[in-house]
Amino acid sequence: MDKTILIAGLAQLTADRLDRVRGRMETEGIGAVVVASPENVLYASGYESMGATINRRYAYAAIVTLADVLLVTPAADFAPAIDAGLKPDCVYPFGTFFFSGETSSAHSAMRHVSFDAAFAEALSRIAPTRTIVAEIAFLTGAALDALSRRGEKVVDASAWMLGLRGTKLPFEIALLKQTTRMTERAIEAGIAAAAVGVTDKEVAAVVASQMSLSGGLPRNVTVVGGLRSALADAMSTERPLERGDLLRFDVGCSFYGYKSDVARTAVIGEPTKLQASRYDALLAGLEAEIGMLKAGVRASDVFRKGVGVVEHHGLRPFRRQHIGHAIGMAVYEYPVITPDCEEKLLAGSTFCIETPYYEPGWGGMMVEDTGLITDDGFELFSSTDRSLRIVPD
Template sequence: MTLTLPAIGDITEARLDRLRDTLAESSYDAIVCCGFENIQYATGYRSAPGANRRSQRMAAIVTPAVVLLVGGTAEAAPAVAGGIAPDRYIPYGAFHFDSVTEHHPALQCAPQQASLGAGVEYAARLLQSVPLSVVGVDEDDCADEVRNALVSALPGATFANASGWLQGVRSIKLPGEIDRLRHAAGLAEDGITAAIAAAAPGVTENELSAIVGRTMAAGGAMPRSITLTTGERSALADEFPTNTVIREGYLLRFDVSCDYEGYRSDIGRTAVIGEPTALQSDRYNAIWRGEEREIEICRPGLRTADLFAAAIEAVEESGLRPCRRNHCGHGIGMQIYEGFRVAPSDKHVLEPGNVLCVETPYYVLGWGGMMVEDTLVVTPTGAETLTVSTRELRTVS
C-alpha cells in the first residue's frame, strides 16, 4: 500500500494548534496531560515504554505559550531525538547515558528530579509567572503524586477533571490523523487479504497469523492484535491463534489491529474454506446487511445509540433474530476504543471528523463466528469508508 503522509513534525504542530485553539475557548488556563495518548497528542512524543508497558509515568503541561514534558531520565534522549526541546524536558529517576560529547542535546535537559511528583512540581513552578486560575487535569490517568505536586506548586489555582474535554479535542480528527488511520486500516486489510490468499486445508491459524503480522510490519506498522480463528474456534470472540489446522468447510474469522505512528486499525473479515453452506451464507448476509445499514445512515447529528438500533434492526430484518449485541462499533484513533461506542446507552452525537469502526459480529458456540468491520470518517454530509477491500464472505478454493 502506497500513501504519502504529512511529516510527523507537521501533524505534531497541527495537533498542538488544535489543542491550543480549543484551550483558548475553554475555561482552562492550562492542561495537564497524563495518559500516553494525550501526551503524544500534545507534545508529539510517543513513549515506547508507555506504548508497550504503560508503567513509566509521564506528564505534560500545556499552556497557550509553553509545553513542558516530565518523564523518566531514560526517555530524555528519545524525547529530544523526537523533537522535544531539551530545556522543555524535565527528567526524573536514575538512569545514566554515556556520550561522546558533554554537549549532546539530551544532556542539556532540565535538572534531574528524584520522582515524577518532584518533576511535575519543578515544571509547574516554572510557570508561576503565568496566571493560572483553573487548570484542567487528565484525571483518568493522573497519579496521586502528580495531583499533590500540582496543588503544592500552584496554591492559587483550582483544578478540574479535563479527561472528557481532552477526549473531545481528540475525537475530531485532523487530515493528517485521518491519513494515518486510513493507512493503518489499509495495512490490516492487506494482511487479511494476504492470509486468505495463503489459506488452504492443512494450513494452521498460526501460519496465517504470521502472514498477517509480516504484511502489516512490512508497511511500517506494529501489529497489535491478530484474532484469527477457524472452525468452531471462530466463535471465540477474542482469542489468540493456535496450531489448529484449517479444514474444508471451516469458517475463517479475522479481527485485526495494527498501530501506525500511534494510530490504530480494527478491521474484521470472514472467509470460508470451500463453498459456503446456505446457513453460512444466510447468516453472513444478515450481519453484512447490518453493517451496510450503519455505513448508509452514518452522518453528522446522528446519535450513536440510533446507529446501533438501525444495525440491529437491519440484521433482524434479514432473518437473523434475535440479534443480541452490546455494541455495533466504537470510536478509534490513538486508542482502539476511543471516546464513544455505538451502543444503546451511548450519548455521543456524531460530528464531522469523528472516526469510528462499525461492526456486527455473530458468534455461535459449537458452530462458529463471523464478522465484518470497517472504519468510517464522518464527513459534513455523511461518511466515507477508510477501508477498500470487499466486505463479501470470501471463499477459499
C-alpha cells in the same frame, strides 16, 4: 504514502495538534493541561514513547501551557524526546539511565529519583492560573496532591481531550486511511495463506508480518478458526484449519500513533447454508449502518437500524452491546454506537462500523469497516471485498 509528504505532514501535524490544544485553552481560560496517557501525551507533545506503547502503567506526563510543553518521563526517554522536538530544558527525567557525550541529549547523572519528584519540579515552573485540566486517572496520588496544593480548580482531562480529538485534522485522516489500508492488505495476505492444515498462528504470522512490512506496528491480531472463531478477542493457536471451518480476522495496527480496526470472515471450502445466511444477515446490517451514517444522526438510531436489519434478515435474536465506535489514536474513542448513546455524530469524526456474531460451539463471524463521517454520508477508508470469503479446500 510518499515519504516526503509523510515527513512534512507529521511535522505539521505535531504543530497543528498543539495549536488546537492551546486554542481551546485560550478560549476556556485554562492555564495548563496535564496529560499522562499515551494517546494524549502524543497528541499534545508530539512525543510517542516506545515504553508507553508496551506498558499502560508507564509513569510519564506532558504539561502544556501557552508558552511551553514540558515532559516528565523516565530517563530512558530523555534523548528520544529531544529527537522528537522537545527542548532539553523542558524534559524532566527521573530514574537511572545514561546517554553519554557532550550534546544536549547527553544525560549522565540522575536528576530526579522518582516521577513524583520530577513532576513537582516541572509543575513549579507553571505560573499560578485559574484552571488546570489534568488527566486524573493516569496520575499518581502524589502528583494529584501537588496539583491540589496549588489551589487552582482542577478539571478532568479525559473527556476534554476526547472532545478535542473527536474531529480529525486533515493529516490525521490521511494517517487513518493509510493504517486502514495496511491492515486490509494484511488480511488479504492472511486469507491467501490460509488452507486446510495451516494453523491459525501461521495465518496470524502472515498478517502481522504484512502490517510490519507496510510500516505499521501490529496491535490486535485476532485470527481464529473453527469453533474458536466464536471467541471474541482470542490468541491464535497451533490447531490446523479443517474443511468447513470459519476463519475470523479482527486486526489492527498503529501508524505514527493512529490505529486501525478491520474485520473479515472466511470459510475453508464452500460455506454451509447456515453459515452463508447468517453472514448475509450480518453484512446487510453493516451496509444498513453505513447507509444512514452522516453528521447529525444519533448513535442510538444507528444501533437500532443495524440490529433491526440483521434480525430482519433472519439472524435473531442479535444481541450486541455496541455495533461501532469512534477510532483515532485509540481503537476505542468516543462515542460508541450503543442503544443508549444519544450523541449526534459529528462531521470530521472517524468510526469503525461492525456487526459481529459469536456463538460458542458453532463459531463466530464479523465484518468491520472504517470511514469518515461527513455532512452527506460516510466516506469509507476500507475497500476490500467484505463478502464471506471462500478459501479453496
